[in-house]
Amino acid sequence: MRALVVDDSAVMRKVLIGALARANIVDVDQASDGVEAVAATKQQDYQLVLMDWNMPNMLGIDAVREIRAQGKTMPIVMVTTEAEKSRVIDALKAGASNYIIKPFEPATIVTKIQELLAKTGAT
Amino acid sequence: MVSINAGGVFVKVEYINPFIESTFELFRTMLSASIKRGNVGLAQSDAAGPRDIVALIGLSGQAQGMVALAFPVSTALGIANRLLGTELRVMDDTVSDAIAEMVNIVAGGAKARFKIENGPPIELSLPTVVRGNSFSLDYPIKTTWIEVAFESDLGPFAMRVTMKIEAKKGN
Numbered sequence: 001m002r003a004l005v006v007d008d009s010a011v012m013r014k015v016l017i018g019a020l021a022r023a024n025i026v027d028v029d030q031a032s033d034g035v036e037a038v039a040a041t042k043q044q045d046y047q048l049v050l051m052d053w054n055m056p057n058m059l060g061i062d063a064v065r066e067i068r069a070q071g072k073t074m075p076i077v078m079v080t081t082e083a084e085k086s087r088v089i090d091a092l093k094a095g096a097s098n099y100i101i102k103p104f105e106p107a108t109i110v111t112k113i114q115e116l117l118a119k120t121g122a123t
Numbered sequence: 124m125v126s127i128n129a130g131g132v133f134v135k136v137e138y139i140n141p142f143i144e145s146t147f148e149l150f151r152t153m154l155s156a157s158i159k160r161g162n163v164g165l166a167q168s169d170a171a172g173p174r175d176i177v178a179l180i181g182l183s184g185q186a187q188g189m190v191a192l193a194f195p196v197s198t199a200l201g202i203a204n205r206l207l208g209t210e211l212r213v214m215d216d217t218v219s220d221a222i223a224e225m226v227n228i229v230a231g232g233a234k235a236r237f238k239i240e241n242g243p244p245i246e247l248s249l250p251t252v253v254r255g256n257s258f259s260l261d262y263p264i265k266t267t268w269i270e271v272a273f274e275s276d277l278g279p280f281a282m283r284v285t286m287k288i289e290a291k292k293g294n
Contacts, residue, residue, distance in 0.1 A: 011203070103232070104152060
């Protein structure tokens with residue numbers, strides 16, 4: 001399994017990569033904004049994407065729309081501080097598969113990732 | 124209306140409490156750290172107190188303002204090390220990045236707690252970090268900045284907030 005972690009914070013990318021490792025996902029690429037994320041998904045097939053919302057150059061939600069427009073169907077999990085219900089609905093409409101609100105307990109995010117992958121049969 | 128008397132200026136608690144609650148949640152979840160709120164008062168320009176590294180983020184829309192988290196070096200290092208499981212001993216870009224993410228999470232959590240019905244979501248700016256001790260923080264004269272002191276097992280820090288919430292047009 002290959003995953004893509006998208007966040008403009010290098011520290012948050014490290015935290016998420018650590019969480020993925022605890023879910024036995026160690027083949028991970030990184031992108032620091034939506035533009036890089038869209039470019040990465042054009043070049044590589046990922047089985048999971050973790051996507052921040054507020055980033056320079058291109059917002060995460062716009063990147064989700066562009067990735068779905070490519071016909072990609074991998075699970076995309078928004079991992080963001082945007083906690084309002086309207087934001088969650090917008091993300092799901094754009095094509096996000098799940099939504100994790102920062103702050104999170106590391107164990108919680110591992111469980112959510114494992115549950116999502118089990119549900120989508122991507123494990 | 125419940126308000127806090129901050130140096131003679133009364134500030135609505137619903138403007139400040141979301142930031143305090145969000146800070147507690149951040150420390151409890153991502154940092155597994157205990158935290159206690161200290162004094163609440165008016166922030167003074169160039170105030171004494173922890174401010175070796177300051178992270179700021181703006182809010183716009185129906186709620187407009189700014190929140191700043193100010194840390195001494197030891198607390199900032201403690202946060203970065205707790206978050207990453209590292210043993211960093213000097214301030215570097217990684218520590219700044221960690222502190223920027225802290226203020227981003229605090230502001231994001233706070234804006235979701237504001238009791239604003241039916242309006243568009245409040246927008247966050249990208250965070251900014253100021254590092255070093257040769258700067259002064261000046262607050263524009265027409266803004267009221269409230270300072271909240273915190274103690275945590277990662278060290279002391281302060282939060283400063285200036286905020287106004289616009290009444291929804293047509294109501």
